Amino acid sequence: MSVVSDLTRPGGPATPRDPNPRPGSASGSVVRQALFFLCVYLLLGVGIYAFNRDRFSGVETHPVVDALYFCIVTMCTIGYGDIAPLTPGTKAFACVFVLVGFGFIGILLSGVVNFVLDLQENMILTTARLSGEGGGSGAVNYFVDVEKGRMRIRLKVGLALGVVVLCIGMGALVLCFVEGLDWLDSVYLAVMSVTTVGYGDRAFKTLPGRLFAAVWLLVSTLVVARAFLYLAEARIDKRHQRISKLVLHRDVTVEDFLAADLNNSGFISKSEYVLYKLKEMEKISETDILQICDQFSKLDRNNSGKITLLNLLDNHL
Structure with missing residues (x-):
């Protein structure tokens, strides 16, 4: 993973991060x-x-x-x-x-x-x-x-x-x-x-x-x-x-379960539950989710549902 963070971007070498940036x-x-x-x-x-x-x-x-x-x-x-x-x-x-x-x-x-x-x-x-x-x-x-x-x-x-x-x-x-x-x-x-x-x-x-x-x-x-x-x-x-x-302190109801089950699989994954709670707390909107999904789709060129190291290397070349 250190190779990915140090990849050379198009147009010039990657700029090293300052480990101790000065505040302000x-x-x-x-x-x-x-x-x-x-x-x-x-x-x-x-x-x-x-x-x-x-x-x-x-x-x-x-x-x-x-x-x-x-x-x-x-x-x-x-x-x-x-x-x-x-x-x-x-x-x-x-x-x-x-x-x-x-x-x-x-x-x-x-x-x-x-x-x-x-x-x-x-x-x-x-x-x-x-x-x-x-x-x-x-x-x-x-x-x-x-x-x-x-x-x-x-x-x-x-x-x-x-x-x-x-x-x-x-x-x-x-x-x-x-x-x-x-x-x-x-x-x-x-x-x-x-x-x-x-x-x-x-x-x-x-x-x-x-x-x-x-x-x-x-x-x-x-x-x-x-x-x-x-x-x-x-x-x-x-x-x-x-x-x-x-x-965060109220009990989960049947309505919550149905709304959180995005792919109608009959069970809620951890990611689905987190996403549902974030939407309820108004931390993230449906538009934000669609934009993130669109970014994920661009990285996942094979539509496998996963982003691999090879995907990242291909996008940086």
Whole structure:
């Protein structure tokens, strides 16, 4: 079987697998690329704004800061209204900038979250493996396989909610002590900002406030969106857990037997039983099964119902 895994594929030699891949390496690469393109994109937006200052309305503090502030507010879809385009050209620029820029920060935040989660997950799973050394390795492997997905969801929800509270608190503090708002208005504007509501009755007006907003809004608005997404994901996961427990703990009925006996042979094989339970738990659909069967048929050229080593060698040549 080692020969099969090391077969040379058409178009070049097989790439050897890294036995000890670094956790989060792929996510880290995505973060670096997204951050680079985001910086370039922001520089482009700041440059366009700087050369068209008279075509935007609003209170000015500093040309570069105002340009960066406007670009971030636009990309995060907040739209306070304190700075707005006036001419057809600047309005077209704002439309393109928000559509393209929102994708950049979405990729960036997704990469950052996945990178942090990969590191945390690797630490926890490594601890679980080490604690299982010297016996019970099968139980440890089962724990790793079953709990990995659920643990990742819980980590994402906890991390996202914690960062949301932190972002709102930081924004309220700056709005209170820098922008001079009272505590209620500070919390009000912070929440309206991170949720991208942006009524426009309150906004950042000072130079330090806009500098802070350029960084704070970029992170906090996407964190809130991700937090709600992770909460929905956790709710779906709980539903799947409930269905799985119901399916695995109830008794098998005659109707179940007839439905699981796919070839009407009068008995249920282990594979038929597993397949039936997976369908009941909504882990796999009929479409997935048909696609898998189609892939099997392509490998089983002789229609023998088996895949042999010779079949695999023929498909790799």
